[in-house]
Amino acid sequence: MVRKTMTAEQDCLQCGKCCEKWGWDQGGIIEDLVPWIQDRRTDILRHVLIRLRDGTIRTGRDLAMDNLPKVARIYYWVSPAGTKLTYCPFYDKRKDGKVYCGIHRVKPAVCIGFAPWAEVYHDYGLNCPACRDIAP
Numbered sequence: 001m002v003r004k005t006m007t008a009e010q011d012c013l014q015c016g017k018c019c020e021k022w023g024w025d026q027g028g029i030i031e032d033l034v035p036w037i038q039d040r041r042t043d044i045l046r047h048v049l050i051r052l053r054d055g056t057i058r059t060g061r062d063l064a065m066d067n068l069p070k071v072a073r074i075y076y077w078v079s080p081a082g083t084k085l086t087y088c089p090f091y092d093k094r095k096d097g098k099v100y101c102g103i104h105r106v107k108p109a110v111c112i113g114f115a116p117w118a119e120v121y122h123d124y125g126l127n128c129p130a131c132r133d134i135a136p
């Protein structure tokens with residue numbers, strides 16, 4: 001989502017459509033959390049909902065490396081109070097008309113791996129400008 005570096009065949013215009021459509025209500029993986037905890041990125045962790053194996057629900061704000069084995073599920077994104085968001089808090093639309101990812105260098109795997117032009121999605125409704133070669 002919102003890629004600054006893409007393959008030569010694709011040309012992301014940073015329109016932000018993919019983040020608007022897919023940038024919330026996504027699941028996370030433990031590997032996402034590790035650099036955020038190590039770098040004390042509470043600005044990110046406070047927007048992450050964590051369900052522990054004992055059923056406890058909390059944001060990731062105070063999560064420590066020792067807690068990771070207890071994590072059962074990870075959800076993106078929530079408010080600092082733990083309320084589910086229907087948008088990504090790191091979506092940054094600027095005056096140049098482009099959308100930037102506020103956590104581009106450390107964004108979660110689900111965002112890094114998302115490629116709207118990939119065969120598997122067949123999501124023509126998304127109308128990604130980078131998908132022009134597979135338009136219906």
Ligand code: SF4
Pocket residue numbers: 001002003011012013014015016017018019116127128129130131
């Ligand atoms: S929808 Fe396509 S062009 Fe727009 S930001 Fe996403 S990848 Fe880039």
Ligand code: SF4
Pocket residue numbers: 001002019022023024088089090091092100101102103104107108111
């Ligand atoms: S974290 Fe970045 S890439 Fe992922 S949905 Fe938010 S703005 Fe888009």
